[in-house]
Amino acid sequence: MTETSTPDDSFHVFDTTLRDGAQREGINLTVADKLTIARHLDDFGVGFIEGGWPGANPRDTEFFARAKEEITFRHAQLVAFGATRRAGAKAADDPQVNALLASGAPVITLVAKAHDRHVELALRTTLDENVEMVRDTVSHLVAQGRRVFVDCEHFFDGYRANPEYAKAVVRAASEAGADVVILCDTNGGMLPAQVQAVVSTVVADTGARLGIHAQDDTGCAVANTLAAVDAGATHVQCTANGYGERVGNANLFPVVAALELKYGKRVLPEGSLREMTRVSHAIAEVVNLTPSTHQPYVGVSAFAHKAGLHASAIKVDPDLYQHIDPDLVGNRIRMLVSDMAGRASIELKGKELGVDLGDDRELIGRVVDRVKERELQGYTYEAADASFELLLREEAEGRARRYFRVESWRAIVEDRPDGTHANEATVKLWAKGERIVATAEGNGPVNALDRALRVGLERIYPQLAKLELVDYKVRILEGKHGTSSTTRVLISTTDGVGEWSTVGVAENVIAASWGALEDAYTYGLLRAGVEPVE
DSSP, X not given: OBOOOOSOSSSEEEEOTTTTGGGSTTOOOOHHHHHHHHHHXXXXXXXXXXXXXXXXXXXXXXXXXXXXXXXXXXXXXXXXXXXXXXXXXXXXXXXXXXXXXXXXXXXXXXXXXXXXXXXXXXXXXXXXXXXXXXXHHHHHHHHTTOEXXXXXXXXXXXXXXXXXXXXXXXXXXXXXXXXXXXXXXTTXXXXXXXXXXXXXXXXXXXXOOEEEEEBOTTSOXXXXXXXXXXXXXXXXXXXXXXOOSTTOBOBHHHHHHIIIIISOOOOSXXXXXXXXXXXXXXXXXXXXXXXXXXXXXTSTTTTEEOSHHHHHHHHHOGGGGOSSOGGGGTOOOEEOOSTTOOHHXXXXXXXXXXXXXXXXXXXXXXXXXXXXXXXHHTOOOTTOHXXXXXXXXXXXXXXXXXXXXXXXXXXXXXXOTTSOEEEEEEEEEEETTEEEEEEEEESSHHHHHHHHHHHHHTTTOGGGGGOEEEEEEEXXXXXXXXXXXXXXXXXEEEOSSOEEEEEEEESSHHHHHHHHHHHHHHHHHHHTTOOOOO
């Protein structure tokens, strides 16, 4: 079902994550995945969601059937994708054309050949018959009450080879009733100036309403899309997070942000732009790919500041080193703490973490010096906010946050004759005046230590039962004493509500892991509001 609420029909944001985006290597979407992503995209407010090719495979056919029953679209219209009829047939008799109608989708996108060599070599038909295939299929679907868009595949390469024929295909589609004819840079080889010149010419010569579909093989898909808009295109095809075959497609989020914030075009419902970061990350979770930290607008590093000079300027006015207010796209400023940090970086980071340093220059200076000293040893705080907050609170409060005191720990790896391994850890610690000895096994020495620590502490601190380690990274740093080396471990932990990262550094991976684990559990108890015992 569809209840549309779009800004207007003068400009289209068309998402093809579920079809073209799903062709990315490593993405394998189930029907349930596609339904979830469709809901996220509709929440974001795109105008059209291309769901796949019904009739081409059972999964896409099932998706359209279930979407019709299970999703009430508030903003988007669902689009079915297919091809023009076969050569020598009639559109009314073509099974795949009928499958498009049977999907129930109100909008249909047809892929059509606009490159003369593709017509002759891939379709193995004449140039005139290809034009007739476009005309016949579009007019048949329009007569059946469907809105039709036509993707002119390989348009820019075809235009370079035979511009008059490429334009003839555009005219045929438009004259037959297609609402929009999309010029596709299928091989992704175009540059912005080229795109703008071609689109300008085709708009002038055909009078058709044009759209743009850009692949990212030159790294210019977003720029090419915006260049097409500059030239008169009023329909942009994109994918969430730039997913797509080879290196991907034009990324939906920077395209939409540019249109709304740089061009002043209202292409989303009111307030939807603030959902952009959330939607980007939610879709990344569904496809099981780690969100790109450096993605424009929505990456966690998009508004992160590391250099002390930047921090000093941002303290005066955030706009001095930011092109937009991150809140507009649902993101936030992050101050990174490193050996490049100055006093302003520490002060701003303290405010971000809720630790008031009170303009205490001596305190801030101590924190700066300690960070630089620790980073010289191999620590990194820009990726471990929780460890930095513990350090910051220790300096500000004059004592470390202690919920338990470690007497000793050990981890044993036993190599058995049958080729299997046993991992066992024992921890001895004190908590609330009680000496605790706990032993546990795990699937590795670090996992065994984690379990032993839990066994020892959960009775006293039941809040720890909610904690879960979600990521573990090891990096071997450059050796400092002959062949010896330093190991840095980063651990990410969640309590089901938020996530935090901690760091440990030592001359071996187990000791470094223990340091990160200690910080992770200490910070988890701090988040839970538990008062330290010493």
